[in-house]
Amino acid sequence: MENAHEAVAEHAANAPTAGEYIVHHLTHFNSTGHAQSAVVDFSVINVDTVVFSILMGILGLFVMWRVAKSVTSGVPGRMQAAVEIVLEMVNNQAKGIVHSEESRKFVAPLALTVFIWIFLMNSMDFLPVDLLPSLWQAASGDHHAFLRVVPTADLNGTLGMSIGVLLVCIWYNIKIKGLGGWVHELFTAPFGSHPLLYPINFAMQMIEFLAKTVSHGMRLFGNMYAGELVFMLIALMGAAWAGTATGAFLWIGGVIAGSVWAIFHILIVALQAFIFMMLTLVYIGQAHESH
Numbered sequence: 001m002e003n004a005h006e007a008v009a010e011h012a013a014n015a016p017t018a019g020e021y022i023v024h025h026l027t028h029f030n031s032t033g034h035a036q037s038a039v040v041d042f043s044v045i046n047v048d049t050v051v052f053s054i055l056m057g058i059l060g061l062f063v064m065w066r067v068a069k070s071v072t073s074g075v076p077g078r079m080q081a082a083v084e085i086v087l088e089m090v091n092n093q094a095k096g097i098v099h100s101e102e103s104r105k106f107v108a109p110l111a112l113t114v115f116i117w118i119f120l121m122n123s124m125d126f127l128p129v130d131l132l133p134s135l136w137q138a139a140s141g142d143h144h145a146f147l148r149v150v151p152t153a154d155l156n157g158t159l160g161m162s163i164g165v166l167l168v169c170i171w172y173n174i175k176i177k178g179l180g181g182w183v184h185e186l187f188t189a190p191f192g193s194h195p196l197l198y199p200i201n202f203a204m205q206m207i208e209f210l211a212k213t214v215s216h217g218m219r220l221f222g223n224m225y226a227g228e229l230v231f232m233l234i235a236l237m238g239a240a241w242a243g244t245a246t247g248a249f250l251w252i253g254g255v256i257a258g259s260v261w262a263i264f265h266i267l268i269v270a271l272q273a274f275i276f277m278m279l280t281l282v283y284i285g286q287a288h289e290s291h
Contacts, residue, residue: 018236025129025232027146028154029136046154053151056120064116090115093278097285103172107284110168111277114161118220119273121151125227126262126269129235152272153224155217162217165280166209172287185290216279223272227265234258 016024027035028046036044067083076084094108127149136147151157173182186205187198237254 021236022229022232024144024146025133026148026229028148029146046148046156048146048148049151049154049157052124052149053121053157056124056151057117060113060116060120086115087112090277093281097281098288099285100176100288103176103284103288107281111281114280115273115277118152118161118276119270121157122224122269122273124150125153125224125231125265129231148228150224150228152220153228155221155225158221158224159214159217161220161276162213165216165283166213168280169209169283169287172284176288177290181290189290212283216276216283219279220272220276223268227268230261231258231265234261 029048030036031045031047032043036046063079064083067080070077071080090112091108094104094111098104098107132149133145133147137143137145148154173185177185187193187202189201190204191197191201234254234257237257
């Protein structure tokens, strides 16, 4: 009995503190093997973000392919009905924002892809906090191995997607207005075509593009990062039950808080995917309009 108490005490002594636990779970498995120190460092590749983003993309394509393959004209199944609802929603939003029918042939599928892909990446947050990291540590043989499973909780991932949207917007600006027309707009809008206003107009246009791109990625990242952090805090509350006199209450509180937050997080997961999709449509729609 005494040996058992000593073993428990030794395990508790070697266990990470709450701060160490959170820092470890917020560190990516990347190409350098340690945490990114600079805000911008292109030498660091977050391997976990890349892998889980690709896996969720493949999963989304597979699900849509299976639904398309099994579609029926009669009474649809639940999966087909859900996909049809999403398709109709995206198509209606695209019609209301992007008025060019020719452009919608590309933009509407793009918006659908964005919504489903981000929804699946956000949904990785529903997995138990320690499940995949623990499996990865066991498989790699390194009990300190890093792994983050929510790609949209990585600013590198969300800014990468927002930059992709920026490139599409630039493409449509050039396609709709012509290269000369777009360059002319860069220097004459929004304040007018007087030569003295050219530098101010150009600076304002660059600030607008930068602000839209950064806010587009930051909004998704901020919400998913906060959600991931809340799940970690709830996990810590549930894990603290063994070492306290009020342990049973902490464990019950952790279960209740985790369940409530998971239900609420379903709304956040879907809403953030919808917002990112809508902003994608809005920005591409703006590229079709002249100032």
